[in-house]
Amino acid sequence: MRILITNDDGVNARGLKLLESVARKFSDDIWIVAPAEEQSGAGHSLTLTTPVRLRRHDERRFSVTGTPTDSVMLALAHIMKDSPPDVVLSGINRGANLAEDVTYSGTVSAAMEGALAGVRSIALSQAYSREGMGDTVPFAAAEVWAERVLGPLLEFETEPRTLINVNFPAIPPDEVKGICTCRQGLRDYGRLRIVQRTDPRGYDYYWFGLGPMVETPGHQTDLEAVADGYVAVSPLHLDLTHDPSLDALNKRFAAVR
Template sequence: MRILLTNDDGIHAPGFALLEEIAHRLSDDVWVCAPAEEQSGAGHSLTLHMPVRLLDHGDKRFSVTGTPTDAVNLALRKLFPDGKPDLVISGINAGENLGDDITYSGTISAAMEAALAGIPAIALSQAQRVPGRIGGARFDAAAGWAERVLAPLTDVRMAKRTLVNVNFPDVPAAEVKGVRVVRQGFHDYDRGSLVEGTDPRGRKYYWFGLEEMEHTLDHGTDLEAVADGYVAVTPLQLDFTHHSAIGLLAERFAT
């Protein structure tokens, strides 16, 4: 099985090193193409107004001077003349990608780009809610559970233009209660703090805070599962159409 790895935290991120280690236990044909620098919050953005460079790090490892979407797009176009990957895995992100946060996530968007190309894709994220943990210790749940979660997913035949979003709770691996397959939840819209400051030239700037946002723990959601100490596995689709509203809107425009 040929696996392509990518992320949004950059090729040198500790969560990515962990993903590489796990992927090499699943396959002997592992490729890497990730952003050269952190691109958290980049969403599904494609670089259009400047050139993007492909940097060769040797041994099937590459980085891209662009977004996670750029990384997957460029990898599929330039790195695989003899056949596309069988699977794309994005992560392991430092921080959860739950609920409506998936719309901002570069981790999810990299997997989306693969799904659009017809390649099975999985996104992995490690919640990091407990203050004071630093370094690799914060990936303890992912280190203990990622291979167990990935193994049964590698041969699942998902529908076209779908992907799987996996989030690990911020607890030690031994305290993870299991795996729940759940739907996407939603946060309350108040998206944390907005910090206002003044730069050395006297101009105002604004900085969005990233503290934990409020949300309602509806039953059966990814938010609830992770809060309860479970690994959350959520199938996502790229068809955003609200199908039940088609008839209603068609009536409005009927002549």
């Protein structure tokens, strides 16, 4: 099995090194193509107005001066053009990618790009509590549970243009209750928090942050699964069409035709 590994935390990120060590338990044919620097929050963005540079670190390890999507595109259309991967693994991200996070996440977007290209793709992220920040974020749950999750997933044939989103809870591995397959959740947008500050020259600048989490009810989503101590496994698809609205719009415009 030929595996392409990427992320949005950068080619030297701790989570990527962990994912590589786990992937090597399944294959020796591992390729790494990841951003040179952290690209958290880059979403599914492309670099279009500046050149993208590619650096080769060894035979199968590359860094890209661009986004996670740039990295996957360069890997599939250039670096591995004659030997495409069987699977794209993205992560392991420092921080969860739950609910609407998937629309902002460079980690999930890298897996989306793989899915668009017809390659089985899996995004993996490690949640953390407020006690763990920066380089102190513990990956203990992912270290123990990633292999258990990837084993079945690497044998699972996804539907076209779908990907798998995996999130590990922010608890010690022996407290993880198991693996839960679940839907993508949705938080309350009201948790957005903007911090305004002033620089030494008197100009205002802003940090985007997140306030207290408001979760969906019912304990049927990735939000509740991770909060309850499970590894959340959610299948996502890239067809964003809302069929009920499509039917309603067809009726609305029927008289116009």
